[in-house]
Amino acid sequence: VRKLFAIFGVCFSLSAFANPIVIAHRGASGYLPEHTLEAVTLAFTQGADFIEQDLVLSKDGVPVVLHDIHLDTVTDVAQLFPDRKRDDGRFYAIDFSLQELKQLTVHERKNLQGKQVYPQRYGGKAGFTIPTFEEELELIQQLNRQFGKNVGIYPEIKSPAWHKQQGLDISVIVLSILRKHKLDNSSANIYLQCFDFAEVKRLRLTLNAKLKLVQLLAENDWQESDSDYDRLKSKEGLADIAKVAQGIGPWYPQLLNVEQYPATLTPLSSQASALGLEIHAYTHRVDGLPAGFSSPQLLDALIKQAKVTGVFSDFPDTVVKYLQQ
Numbered sequence: 001v002r003k004l005f006a007i008f009g010v011c012f013s014l015s016a017f018a019n020p021i022v023i024a025h026r027g028a029s030g031y032l033p034e035h036t037l038e039a040v041t042l043a044f045t046q047g048a049d050f051i052e053q054d055l056v057l058s059k060d061g062v063p064v065v066l067h068d069i070h071l072d073t074v075t076d077v078a079q080l081f082p083d084r085k086r087d088d089g090r091f092y093a094i095d096f097s098l099q100e101l102k103q104l105t106v107h108e109r110k111n112l113q114g115k116q117v118y119p120q121r122y123g124g125k126a127g128f129t130i131p132t133f134e135e136e137l138e139l140i141q142q143l144n145r146q147f148g149k150n151v152g153i154y155p156e157i158k159s160p161a162w163h164k165q166q167g168l169d170i171s172v173i174v175l176s177i178l179r180k181h182k183l184d185n186s187s188a189n190i191y192l193q194c195f196d197f198a199e200v201k202r203l204r205l206t207l208n209a210k211l212k213l214v215q216l217l218a219e220n221d222w223q224e225s226d227s228d229y230d231r232l233k234s235k236e237g238l239a240d241i242a243k244v245a246q247g248i249g250p251w252y253p254q255l256l257n258v259e260q261y262p263a264t265l266t267p268l269s270s271q272a273s274a275l276g277l278e279i280h281a282y283t284h285r286v287d288g289l290p291a292g293f294s295s296p297q298l299l300d301a302l303i304k305q306a307k308v309t310g311v312f313s314d315f316p317d318t319v320v321k322y323l324q325q
């Protein structure tokens, strides 16, 4: 009996102190333009556990790694293809073939007025390009093989309803790629995420996805999807999520009140944990911290107070270092 207690004690103490996973948000995007293969390679070398891929489709139905359905804020599309904007003045990835997308140069994110969003980040003009999802998969698989590591992938299906309106089914296409690479199983080192709850349910219940799913949480006024995030954040909504997904991906102010230091907890993390859901919070940025918080103080609040099981960070090296200390 004493032995059993000892084993239980060791297991308990290990799980009580289990580190959250470090998810490189758009690669090591705090240092190199987001979603480029260079930012992915840097995230790999910085010790991230997972590397994130936001996915949208090209005109010919190829998933490419881009955060937005638009191209204007991270590429030189307006210089190369000035006549290809829609009536709203925006350039859409889905209006360009993969061969055309490959001609674009990727730069650090700018706003629509052309000002760099994070002024201290990468300011150079090297020839970064848009990777396809499969190119990035191959890169991570090869680096894993060569360095004897097991860094996972964390793709996000972007705007599935919008893609359907444009005539393409992004979930079916992404899932077929994941199946081709034998990644659609519950033990594969991957989380598939989406903001659209109808699509998360469709992935699990209609498309029979077997891999781990994460329901992202937004606020209703962001208009990310038709999902009702007020309901999804409630006890009942979380219970619905737990029927089809392994975790939630909340914006960290949904877990913590960070208007002033120290943070106080919202009910979200305890309610999600009680249902056995993983909690992967976004987004830790050392150049975008809440007023009055240092980076370690924010990480302390997320990890020790909210007990998140994963952190999305633009600066994965800083989270790795924090966890080592």
Ligand code: G3P
Pocket: 025, 054, 067, 156, 193, 216, 249, 282, 283, 312
């Ligand atoms: O997917 C987690 C986080 O990236 C969600 O926000 O807008 O950066 O994709 P976003």
Ligand code: CA
Pocket: 052, 054, 156
């Ligand atoms: Ca994302």
